[in-house]
Amino acid sequence: MKKFIYIFGIILLNLFAFGAIFKVMHWPGAGILITVGLGLFALIFLPLAFFNNYRGEGKKQFSLHLSGFICALICISGALFKVQHWPGSGIMLIIGVPLPFLYFLPVYLYHHNKAKEKSVINFLGVMFLMLYISVFSAFLSLSVGKEILNSMVTMYEDFSKTNELYTLKNNMDYLKLESSLPLEKKQKVEKIKTKTIELEKTIESIKIDLIKGTDGINSPAIKGNKIEIGKFSAREESSFTTNFMHGADGASGMAVELKTKIVDYREFLLSILKDNQAKYQNINKLLNTSDITDSNIGEAQKIPWEVQFFQNGTYAIVILTNLECLETRIKMSEAELLSSFK
Structure with a gap:
């Protein structure tokens, strides 16, 4: 199950990456690739990954994984709606952009400080991820005046x-x-x-x-x-x-x-x-x-x-x-x- 989820996630990320390239180059098919990549990632991959992790050791950190799932789902959905110019993208981004900092980050810091063995690598990884989200959100919000x-x-x-x-x-x-x-x-x-x-x-x-x-x-x-x-x-x-x-x-x-x-x-x-x-x-x-x-x-x-x-x-x-x-x-x-x- 875990191996399938990893492979499935990599495939979807590659679909999105190709869709982004097609979008930048204004080639036909960009919308389909982005929609399939991000859509399946949000609707299938994230629930599968969350459920699989919950069945393992995730029960001990249920609130952490739940916050990550909710933030990722809203952010990815908002990005998809924004790129495809679908109605509702503005509301999703207004909620999704600050949500990782207001919801996920405090929960993560709580569990990180509570853990007996603190992983500096994991902590730095999460910090870089948050930085990436902020930069990505800024670029996503950019548009013609x-x-x-x-x-x-x-x-x-x-x-x-x-x-x-x-x-x-x-x-x-x-x-x-x-x-x-x-x-x-x-x-x-x-x-x-x-x-x-x-x-x-x-x-x-x-x-x-x-x-x-x-x-x-x-x-x-x-x-x-x-x-x-x-x-x-x-x-x-x-x-x-x-x-x-x-x-x-x-x-x-x-x-x-x-x-x-x-x-x-x-x-x-x-x-x-x-x-x-x-x-x-x-x-x-x-x-x-x-x-x-x-x-x-x-x-x-x-x-x-x-x-x-x-x-x-x-x-x-x-x-x-x-x-x-x-x-x-x-x-x-x-x-x-x-x-x-x-």
Whole structure:
């Protein structure tokens, strides 16, 4: 039994270690490895270890082992919830961070002083463990400042307001053009409107799926087909975001699909503006999806537009803001094209 527990614990710790590496490198599968590693460690390994020790000589130091079990369970669960951005992590960490010092340490010191044979090595080991817990908790609590995240929310809202204004302006232009243009041009204008709406729906669908994937399907940030970005709580999530936008292989996510649709939309708009070079260039710049040359890498290697615009490891709130910005560019391009019919 004891041998099995040791082996099981080592396996789980290795799973967590690999999960942490995957998390740092923003590789897919990090969430599963961390969840399995820490989850099974807290729910299976700790109870087994406590029960096995209690059956042996643990009865003499029941309070010590119980305090260690409770502190470890709460700390590990809090860490798991924090890493995975699950609700309740804040409360667990508030309780779990000081608990080893307020509960376990006094109990340990009591039993240590009571013991006839005091082990200096064990005492130093526990002290180093407590130091590690404090440092680990400090790093775990580190996150992007609320001011930065709030500024991204504000930026998203600014883009959203701009999009609303452009929507009103463009709709008014559509009404004017539909009543004044000949049939052939009316059909072109109607096609512009249809293609623009289709592309905007694609972007809105991506945003909603991203929010549901990071904040849950019942996220308060989603009201029907509308997004209330201020209620989006999983702003720092990056693992799902990277996998969602770029796929498991880094080239099959929503970013690639979106790029293809933007290219098709841009080419359609430009096909109408062949004789108007100024507007042609403006739209080409607004909807540019060319690869970007990184001077740090060298001219021979280029970064695809989708990788640059939706970088790996980027927070969900940044991706959402970039998508909203992209909608602004689309509406500006739409307005630029409509003005050519006046």
